[in-house]
Amino acid sequence: xxxxxxxxxxxxxxxxxxxxxxxxxxxxxxxxxxxxxxxxxxxxxxxxxxxxxxxxxxxxxxxxxxxxxxxxxxxxxxxxxxxxxxxxxxxxxxxxxxxxxxxxxxxxxxxxxxxxxxxxxxxxxxxxxxxxxxxxxxxxxxxxxxxxxxxxxxxxxxxxxxxxxxxxxxxxxxxxxxxxxxxxxxxxxxxxxxxxxxxxxxxxxxxxxxxxxxxxxxxxxxxxxxxxxxxxxxxxxxxxxxxxxxxxxxxxxxxxxxxxxxxxxxxxxxxxxxxxxxxxxxxxxxxxxxxxxxxxxxx
Amino acid sequence: xxxxxxxxxxxxxxxxxxxxxxxxxxxxxxxxxxxxxxxxxxxxxxxxxxxxxxxxxxxxxxxxxxxxxxxxxxxxxxxxxxxxxxxxxxxxxxxxxxxxxxxxxxxxxxxxxxxxxxxxxxxxxxxxxxxxxxxxxxxxxxxxxxxxxxxxxxxxxxxxxxxxxxxxxxxxxxxxxxxxxxxxxxxxxxxxxxxxxxxxxxxxxxxxxxxxxxxxxxxxxxxxxxxxxxxxxxxxxxxxxxxxxxxxxxxxxxxxxxxxxxxxxxxxxxxxxxxxxxxx
Numbered sequence: 001x002x003x004x005x006x007x008x009x010x011x012x013x014x015x016x017x018x019x020x021x022x023x024x025x026x027x028x029x030x031x032x033x034x035x036x037x038x039x040x041x042x043x044x045x046x047x048x049x050x051x052x053x054x055x056x057x058x059x060x061x062x063x064x065x066x067x068x069x070x071x072x073x074x075x076x077x078x079x080x081x082x083x084x085x086x087x088x089x090x091x092x093x094x095x096x097x098x099x100x101x102x103x104x105x106x107x108x109x110x111x112x113x114x115x116x117x118x119x120x121x122x123x124x125x126x127x128x129x130x131x132x133x134x135x136x137x138x139x140x141x142x143x144x145x146x147x148x149x150x151x152x153x154x155x156x157x158x159x160x161x162x163x164x165x166x167x168x169x170x171x172x173x174x175x176x177x178x179x180x181x182x183x184x185x186x187x188x189x190x191x192x193x194x195x196x197x198x199x200x201x202x203x204x205x206x207x208x209x210x211x212x213x214x215x216x217x218x219x220x221x222x223x224x225x226x227x228x229x230x231x232x233x234x235x236x237x238x239x240x241x242x243x244x245x246x247x248x249x250x251x252x253x254x255x256x257x258x259x260x261x262x263x264x265x266x267x268x269x270x271x272x273x274x275x276x277x278x279x280x281x282x283x284x285x286x287x288x289x290x291x292x293x294x295x296x297x298x299x
Numbered sequence: 300x301x302x303x304x305x306x307x308x309x310x311x312x313x314x315x316x317x318x319x320x321x322x323x324x325x326x327x328x329x330x331x332x333x334x335x336x337x338x339x340x341x342x343x344x345x346x347x348x349x350x351x352x353x354x355x356x357x358x359x360x361x362x363x364x365x366x367x368x369x370x371x372x373x374x375x376x377x378x379x380x381x382x383x384x385x386x387x388x389x390x391x392x393x394x395x396x397x398x399x400x401x402x403x404x405x406x407x408x409x410x411x412x413x414x415x416x417x418x419x420x421x422x423x424x425x426x427x428x429x430x431x432x433x434x435x436x437x438x439x440x441x442x443x444x445x446x447x448x449x450x451x452x453x454x455x456x457x458x459x460x461x462x463x464x465x466x467x468x469x470x471x472x473x474x475x476x477x478x479x480x481x482x483x484x485x486x487x488x489x490x491x492x493x494x495x496x497x498x499x500x501x502x503x504x505x506x507x508x509x510x511x512x513x514x515x516x517x518x519x520x521x522x523x524x525x526x527x528x529x530x531x532x533x534x535x536x537x538x539x540x541x542x543x544x545x546x547x548x549x550x551x552x553x554x555x556x557x558x559x560x561x562x563x564x565x566x567x568x569x570x571x572x573x574x575x576x577x578x579x
Contacts, residue, residue: 018480026389029451030414095324102321125525127511234421237511297456
C-alpha cells in the first residue's frame with residue numbers, strides 16, 4: 001500500500017531554493033567524484049599510448065576499441081557475463097521463495113528478523129566471506145571430508161575449489177541479498193485484500209502465487225536479477241580467491257592491461273562496461289518503473 | 300506468529316518448500332563463515348575443527364604482535380571515520396532535498412543511487428586517473444573520497460527511510476507555532492532522526508572498512524585492512540589470517556545487529572500514519 005508522500009508542503013514554499021541547496025552536496029559528490037572521472041576516462045579511451053612518457057597523448061584514435069576483443073579478451077567478456085548471468089539466475093531462484101517467506105508467510109516480527117539476517121552479511125567483509133569458501137570446498141575441506149568419511153568418494157573431489165563452481169557459490173552467497181531486497185520491496189506493495197479475496201473464492205496457495213503474486217512482483221524479480229548481475233560483472237575478488245588457475249574476469253583484465261601501462265585500452269574496457277550496465281538499468285527502469293519499488297519504503 | 304502473515308492456512312506444501320529454500324539460502328550465506336570462526340579457535344598449525352574443550356584464542360593473541368596489521372587497521376579506521384563523517388550528513392541532506400523536491404525527485408534518487416551500480420574497479424580506476432590530473436597524491440584522503448561516493452547511496456537510503464516516519468504535520472505544527480525552518484529542523488527533525496543518523500554513520504564506516512576494489516587503486520604506500528588481508532590470503536594461509544578474518548566478521552556482525560535492533564525498536568515506537576503500514 002504505497003502511501004503517496006508527495007512534496008513536503010508543510011515546509012512551505014520557502015523551501016524550494018532550500019531543496020536545491022540541500023541537494024547540492026550529494027550532487028557535487030556525484031558529479032565530482034562519480035561522473036567527471038568516468039567522463040574523463042571515456043574521453044581518454046580515444047587517446048593514444050605515449051611510449052615516451054608511459055602515459056597517454058591527445059592523438060585521437062579508435063585503436064583501443066579495435067583491440068578490445070583481441071588476445072582472448074572476447075572470451076573474458078563472455079565468461080564474465082555468462083558467470084554473472086548464472087549467478088543472477090541462481091540467486092533469483094533462491095530469492096523468490098525466500099522473499100515470499102519474508103513477505104507472505106511471516107508475521108511482521110519474523111519478517112524483520114529474516115530480512116535482517118539476509119542483509120547483515122552485506123555490511124561485513126566480502127573478502128572474508130569469499131575466503132571462507134576455501135575451507136568448505138578445499139581438498140581437506142568440509143565437503144570433501146564428509147564425502148570421504150561417508151565412503152562416497154575415495155579421493156578428494158578436485159573441481160570443488162579453484163573452479164567456476166567455487167566462484168559461482170561465492171558470488172551467490174555474496175550477492176543473494178541484492179536479489180532478495182527488491183523482491184521483498186515488491187511484495188510489500190501487494191494489496192493484502194487481493195490475496196484474501198482470491199483465497200476466499202477458493203484459490204489454493206499455488207494458484208494465488210502463480211496468477212496474482214508473481215505478476216505483481218515481477219518488477220522486483222527483474223530488479224533483483226539485474227542487481228546481482230551488475231554486482232557479479234564488476235567483482236574480482238571471488239574469481240581471484242576461488243577461481244581456477246588462469247581464471248579471469250573483466251575487473252582482473254583491466255588490472256592486467258594497466259600492468260602493461262596500456263591506459264587507453266583499460267579506459268576503453270571500463271567505458272564499454274559502464275555504458276552497457278547503464279543502458280541495461282535504464283531499459284529495465286523504463287520498462288518496469290523500478291524506482292517505484294522504493295515507494296514501499298514509504299519514502 | 301504466522302497469524303499475522305498475509306497468507307495463512309493450507310499451502311499444499313508451499314510453506315515447507317519455501318521455508319526449506321530460505322533455510323538453504325541462509326546456510327549458504329552463513330555456514331562457511333561459521334566454519335571459519337570455529338576453525339580459527341583451533342590451536343594447532345593445521346586447519347580443521349577441534350573439540351570445544353581445546354578451543355583457544357592463541358591465534359587471536361598472535362594478531363596483537365603484528366605490526367603491519369596495526370598499520371593497516373589504523374589506516375582503515377582513519378578512512379572509515381572520515382568517510383562516515385561526510386557520508387552521514389550529506390546523505391541526510393540528500394534525503395531532505397528529496398522530500399522538499401516537487402519535480403524530478405525520481406531522477407534525483409536514481410542519480411544518488413547510481414554509484415551502487417558502477418563496478419568498484421572502474422570507479423577506482425576513473426577516480427585515481429582524475430586525482431592524478433588534479434595532482435592529489437594517493438593517501439588515506441584519496442581512499443576516503445572514493446569511499447564517500449560508494450557509501451553515500453546507503454547513507455541517503457537510511458536517512459530517507461528515517462524521514463518517512465517524520466510526520467509532515469509535526470513540522471507544520473512547529474511552523475504554526477512560529478518556528479523557522481531551521482528551528483523546526485533542529486528541534487523536531489534532528490532528534491527524531493538521531494537513530495537513523497547514527498545508523499548511516501555506522502553503515503558507511505563498515506562499508507568503507509570492508510571495501511577493497513576502490514582502495515586498491517586509490518591507496519598510497521600504506522595498505523588498508525582489506526588490501527593487507529587479500530595479500531595474506533593469497534600468500535599461504537597462516538592460522539592468524541583465520542583469526543583475523545574471524546575478528547573482522549564478529550565485530551561487523553555484532554555492530555550491524557545492534558544498529559538493526561535500534562532501528563527496528565525505533566520504528567516500532569513511532570506512531571504510524573496508517574494502520575498496517577509497513578516501512579521496511
